[in-house]
Every structure is written in structure tokens, then in C-alpha cells.
Amino acid sequence: MNGLKGVAAVIGVGESDYVGDHARVRAGEKPHDSNGYAAVAFKRAIEDAGISRDDIDGLIVGPTVAYERIGEVLGINPTWGGQQDAMLAVIEACMAIKSGLATCVALVYGNDQRSAAVQYGGPEAMGGNMFLSYVYHAPWGFTSQGSLYAMMFRRFSELTGCTERHLGEVAVAQRLAASLNPGALMRKPITLDDYMASPYICAPLHLFDYCLINDGGVALIVCEAEKAKRIAAKKPVAIHGVGRFDLNRGATSLEPRLLDFYRPAQEACAKQVYDMAGVGPEDMDAVQIYDSFSCHIPFALEGYGYCRSGDVGRFMAEEGIALGRKLPVNTGGGHLSHSYMQGWNHQVEAVRQVRGECGARQVEDCRFVHYNSDVAGKAVSIIYGV
Amino acid sequence: MSAYRKPLPTDDPLMAPFWQNAKARRLSVQSCRDCGDKHFPPGPVCPKCLSEDQEWEPVSGRAALVSWVRFHRAYWDGFVGEVPYDVCLVALEEGPLLVSNFSGPVPDDPKAGTPLEVVFEDVTDTVALPKFRIVA
Numbered sequence: 090m091n092g093l094k095g096v097a098a099v100i101g102v103g104e105s106d107y108v109g110d111h112a113r114v115r116a117g118e119k120p121h122d123s124n125g126y127a128a129v130a131f132k133r134a135i136e137d138a139g140i141s142r143d144d145i146d147g148l149i150v151g152p153t154v155a156y157e158r159i160g161e162v163l164g165i166n167p168t169w170g171g172q173q174d175a176m177l178a179v180i181e182a183c184m185a186i187k188s189g190l191a192t193c194v195a196l197v198y199g200n201d202q203r204s205a206a207v208q209y210g211g212p213e214a215m216g217g218n219m220f221l222s223y224v225y226h227a228p229w230g231f232t233s234q235g236s237l238y239a240m241m242f243r244r245f246s247e248l249t250g251c252t253e254r255h256l257g258e259v260a261v262a263q264r265l266a267a268s269l270n271p272g273a274l275m276r277k278p279i280t281l282d283d284y285m286a287s288p289y290i291c292a293p294l295h296l297f298d299y300c301l302i303n304d305g306g307v308a309l310i311v312c313e314a315e316k317a318k319r320i321a322a323k324k325p326v327a328i329h330g331v332g333r334f335d336l337n338r339g340a341t342s343l344e345p346r347l348l349d350f351y352r353p354a355q356e357a358c359a360k361q362v363y364d365m366a367g368v369g370p371e372d373m374d375a376v377q378i379y380d381s382f383s384c385h386i387p388f389a390l391e392g393y394g395y396c397r398s399g400d401v402g403r404f405m406a407e408e409g410i411a412l413g414r415k416l417p418v419n420t421g422g423g424h425l426s427h428s429y430m431q432g433w434n435h436q437v438e439a440v441r442q443v444r445g446e447c448g449a450r451q452v453e454d455c456r457f458v459h460y461n462s463d464v465a466g467k468a469v470s471i472i473y474g475v
Numbered sequence: 476m477s478a479y480r481k482p483l484p485t486d487d488p489l490m491a492p493f494w495q496n497a498k499a500r501r502l503s504v505q506s507c508r509d510c511g512d513k514h515f516p517p518g519p520v521c522p523k524c525l526s527e528d529q530e531w532e533p534v535s536g537r538a539a540l541v542s543w544v545r546f547h548r549a550y551w552d553g554f555v556g557e558v559p560y561d562v563c564l565v566a567l568e569e570g571p572l573l574v575s576n577f578s579g580p581v582p583d584d585p586k587a588g589t590p591l592e593v594v595f596e597d598v599t600d601t602v603a604l605p606k607f608r609i610v611a
Contacts, residue, residue, distance in 0.1 A: 211550030212482065225516065226574040227482035228604055230554050231562040236544050240564055244542035247587050292545040292559070341516050342572040347541055347564055 101138025127199030139322025267422025330366030355392025
């Protein structure tokens with residue numbers, strides 16, 4: 090299935106000033122609301138692409154901002170528009186381009202979750218009315234996002250022997266990457282001993298297993314492949330393949346999480362994305378994985394074929410997921426140490442790695458970068474490359 | 476018992492029979508009269524065959540541990556005094572999974588497969604929470 094192979098390319102990326110804005114928010118200021126962060130990122134993305142706003146005929150916004158208002162703020166009257174999370178925004182842009190409904194799509198996200206004190210657990214948990222498992226179990230005190238992943242990791246650990254210390258490889262590797270990324274929020278390197286000594290939030294997960302909560306905005310410009318070559322200032326980064334498979338059955342009682350670790354969804358998604366792209370895990374120079382919690386990484390490494398099933402603890406410890414080791418994962422620091430932009434900053438990092446723009450954290454001769462996520466049972470995958 | 480400060484079940488009409496049964500010391504799951512599928516939580520139609528002909532059927536109360544976590548942070552005011560506290564996920568003998576709490580003594584590191592049985596704790600005049608006791 091060729092599907093969306095090579096249909097579109099990323100020609101521009103932009104992010105808000107995570108570090109400066111975080112300092113201002115922590116000092117009690119409110120640099121922007123979600124729309125403001127989105128606008129900053131959009132302006133940087135079109136500047137990076139070397140195009141004008143009027144080259145854009147599609148607009149897809151993230152779930153934290155209102156579609157019509159962002160179109161109004163940015164002055165965009167598109168031929169195709171919508172609202173999606175990061176990974177599905179990229180896929181929808183490719184679909185719109187493939188079908189001729191748009192040629193150059195701006196993907197725009199802004200989130201003032203830190204300054205607005207958005208909650209991811211408890212009585213005001215974000216999204217609780219849509220994802221029943223977030224709040225359904227409240228009478229037993231089970232409500233936070235992190236607790237869902239803690240429950241998964243306990244069982245995974247018992248079944249596979251991937252220990253807490255093995256899991257610590259994720260936080261340590263991503264902090265090393267962040268220490269080499271001037272745009273990252275948490276840049277002080279940590280050791281496995283620091284990790285093990287860090288407090289539990291919901292055991293078996295430690296503080297360092299949890300993502301940051303910060304304000305910011307991200308934008309990408311996805312353009313039809315031939316047009317991209319004509320209008321972009323930099324070499325376009327191709328979208329070679331996409332994949333998706335969802336596990337919804339039994340979601341509230343946690344069956345796909347706890348009994349399968351979403352593995353069937355990841356395997357189906359992996360087959361689709363690898364077949365479409367014509368490359369496999371052995372061809373990837375770096376991997377970006379949605380990491381609201383660290384344990385997304387071992388689940389994905391097994392699910393997408395980067396190591397044998399049941400072997401990920403040893404793989405992470407002995408072969409390594411840090412920069413300079415076997416398989417660099419979340420090379421900008423990810424949600425744990427760079428910025429929590431709900432998958433959006435991972436797309437930017439993938440593009441910049443393929444472009445070779447990453448300075449001290451650049452993966453040498455980086456030709457292909459694989460992004461994947463499993464958020465609430467949606468396994469989604471994208472392969473970027475030269 | 477008006478001082479109970481932890482979250483109570485949401486006012487969900489589909490779940491009303493579950494809580495009525497729990498108050499009467501019966502653990503139950505929704506069961507399809509057409510295909511026999513037992514599932515929890517309930518839905519307006521059977522998730523296996525889409526039949527609307529469903530009933531609530533008592534289950535044995537026997538279960539096996541799937542996983543558990545220990546909260547060191549309280550996301551609800553009512554749990555502040557209890558951290559660290561445990562939450563478990565159990566597989567009922569009849570199949571469905573249930574989130575719950577342990578009741579009674581728990582070893583340091585309970586393993587998956589540990590046999591459990593349901594007990595009910597009255598928390599208000601109308602609500603009894605099913606919890607699970609480790610079977611010696």
C-alpha cells in the first residue's frame with residue numbers, strides 16, 4: 090500500500106520560547122494564552138519555511154485551541170480545515186493534500202496548561218468526560234493519568250523483568266539529550282542513582298517518569314511534495330509513511346492497556362507504516378516516542394520491533410537509547426525534559442534531526458526518524474526522512 | 476456517614492443496578508441475554524453482538540490480581556490523609572476487569588494472579604464499595 094507515501098513534506102517548523110516563557114510563568118506572569126503561543130509558533134514556522142501566510146490554504150489546529158478563532162487570529166481562510174492532535178494533524182494534512190483539498194497546510198498548537206493550572210488527575214481532570222477511564226474509578230482513588238501507566242508498568246515489569254532501574258534509562262537518556270538542547274526546560278543531567286532516589290508519585294513510577302507541565306506553542310507547515318520543492322527555503326523533510334490502529338474495546342476497564350499493553354495496535358500500526366514507507370526499524374537513525382510517561386518508551390520499542398518481545402529492559406540498559414548509543418530515542422529531551430507539547434514538539438525534533446540542525450544533540454547522518462505514540466489506545470506512527 | 480469526603484460514583488443511570496446490587500452485598504456485571512457476553516462497565520448495547528437485551532447478573536466475587544499501584548500523592552482532598560494508598564486491578568473469575576482497593580492485610584509486593592474475593596465497605600447510607608481481600 091503506497092497510501093500517503095511521499096505525498097507531502099514538512100517545510101517549516103516553529104516553537105515558542107519554552108525556556109523564557111516557563112521562567113515568566115513561574116514568576117507569576119502570563120506571557121500568552123493558548124492562542125498567543127500558537128501565533129508565535131506559526132510566525133516562526135512560516136519564517137522557517139521561507140513562505141508567506143498567503144501560500145497557506147489549509148489549517149489544522151490542536152485540541153487545546155478553537156479552530157475558528159485560530160483562523161481568525163492568523164487571518165487564514167483555508168480550503169480545508171480541522172482539529173486534531175499532533176500525530177493525526179500530520180496525517181490529516183497528508184490526506185487533504187493527497188485528495189487535492191489543500192496544497193499547503195499549517196498545523197498549529199498552543200497550550201497555556203501551566204499558567205492556566207490544567208489538571209491531569211482528580212475532580213477537574215482534563216478530558217475526563219470524553220475518556221471515561223480517567224474519572225470512572227474515582228471512588229477507589231484511581232484517577233490520575235500517571236496511575237494508568239503505573240498500573241501498566243507494574244504488570245509489564247512482572248511479566249518481562251524490565252525493572253524500575255531499567256526504566257530509569259529513559260529519564261536519564263532524555264535528560265542527557267535535553268542537556269544538549271538549549272530549548273529544553275530541564276537541562277541538568279541525572280544518573281540512574283538520582284532516578285532511583287527520586288520520590289514516587291504513583292509507584293512504581295517516580296517523579297522523573299512524569300512529563301513536565303509547561304506553556305507553549307508549536308507549528309508545522311506540511312506542503313504537497315512538488316510544491317514544497319518550489320517554495321521552501323530549506324530542503325523539505327519527506328513524510329514517507331503513516332500508520333494507525335486503535336484499541337477501543339474494553340478501554341474503560343483497562344483491558345487493552347493491562348492485558349495487551351496496546352501491543353496488537355502497535356503491531357498493526359507498525360506493519361502499515363513500515364510497508365508504506367518501505368523501510369523498517371533497522372533503517373531508523375532516531376526514534377521519537379510520545380512520552381507523557383517514561384514507560385511509553387519500553388512499550389513502543391517492543392511494539393514497533395526495535396527489540397525482541399520481553400527483552401526491552403536489557404536492550405535499554407545494554408544497547409542503549411541515549412544519544413551516541415544503539416538507538417537514540419527522544420533526542421530533544423522529549424516530554425520528560427524538553428517540553429510537554431503533547432506530541433507536537435516531537436514532530437519538530439524529527440524534522441530538525443533529518444535536516445541536520447540539532448547542533449550538539451545531532452544524530453550523525455540522520456536519514457530516517459520514526460515517530461510513534463499510543464495515547465488512550467490510539468497507536469499512531471509517522472516516518473520522516475530525507 | 477455524611478462526613479464521607481472521598482469521591483462517590485457519578486450519577487450514571489446505566490450503573491444504577493451495579494450500585495443497588497453492591498448495597499445488597501452482590502457483585503454484578505452486565506450480561507447479554509442474546510450472546511451471553513459479560514462486560515463491565517455497562518453500555519446501552521452489548522459490545523459483542525449489539526443486542527439491547529441486557530441484564531445485570533451476579534458474579535462469584537472471586538478474582539485474580541492483575542496489577543496494582545501505590546499513590547504517594549492525593550488528587551482528591553478525601554484521600555489526603557491516606558497516602559500512600561493502594562489501588563488494584565482485578566480480573567473477575569467471569570472475565571471482566573475491575574478497578575478496586577485491597578481490603579485487609581496485603582503482603583509487601585503482591586503478585587499477579589494472587590487470588591482475591593470481594594468484600595463490601597459501606598461508605599454512605601446508599602453506597603457500598605466493592606473491595607478485594609486476599610484469599611489466604
